[in-house]
Amino acid sequence: MGPDPEGLVSFMKQHKIVPSAWGPLGGTEKQLFSNSTFHEITQGEQTANFAKHSGHLPAQVAFKWLYQHGIHIVTASGSKPHLKQNLEALDGSWSLSTEEMRQLDEFKTSGSFSSQQISAC
Numbered sequence: 489m490g491p492d493p494e495g496l497v498s499f500m501k502q503h504k505i506v507p508s509a510w511g512p513l514g515g516t517e518k519q520l521f522s523n524s525t526f527h528e529i530t531q532g533e534q535t536a537n538f539a540k541h542s543g544h545l546p547a548q549v550a551f552k553w554l555y556q557h558g559i560h561i562v563t564a565s566g567s568k569p570h571l572k573q574n575l576e577a578l579d580g581s582w583s584l585s586t587e588e589m590r591q592l593d594e595f596k597t598s599g600s601f602s603s604q605q606i607s608a609c
């Protein structure tokens with residue numbers, strides 16, 4: 489999807505609207521994304537390899553990438569280990585380098601917004 493799907497994020501920032509990621513891991517609610525997006529982000533080869541090199545978990549990298557792009561995150565978990573990982577993802581002890589952000593910006597998943605979904609938001 490990239491950091492600026494169909495120019496939505498840059499448009500929002502230009503108009504001083506804080507973008508919010510509801511379902512940042514692909515969503516448990518399937519209206520916007522296919523279930524495969526969740527697996528691509530949390531278990532996919534591309535994200536797993538990247539996360540391994542950065543010393544973090546794929547979901548943590550996904551959250552940090554959003555955070556560093558100035559995007560508010562609304563996630564959910566019923567798992568204590570996941571909740572702990574998610575809090576650790578957003579602590580100030582680590583960050584993604586400019587080069588890591590650039591690489592992540594180029595990642596593609598099968599899930600994407602359509603113009604119709606964006607205009608409905």
Ligand SMILES: NC(=O)c1ccc[n+]([C@@H]2O[C@H](COP(=O)([O-])OP(=O)(O)OC[C@H]3O[C@@H](n4cnc5c(N)ncnc54)[C@H](OP(=O)(O)O)[C@@H]3O)[C@@H](O)[C@H]2O)c1
Nearest residue numbers: 510511512513514515516517547562563564565566567570
């Ligand atoms: N997605 C949407 O379209 C949408 C729309 C409107 C409102 N919302 C609301 O926004 C909130 C978040 O949406 P969402 O649940 O779709 O968020 P999400 O962050 O995309 O997905 C949450 C899923 O990710 C798993 N998860 C959480 N942390 C993880 C981690 N560290 N590693 C691996 N898996 C992890 C959770 O499973 P575990 O429980 O096993 O951790 C859960 O199945 C909800 O309250 C929802 O009602 C979402």
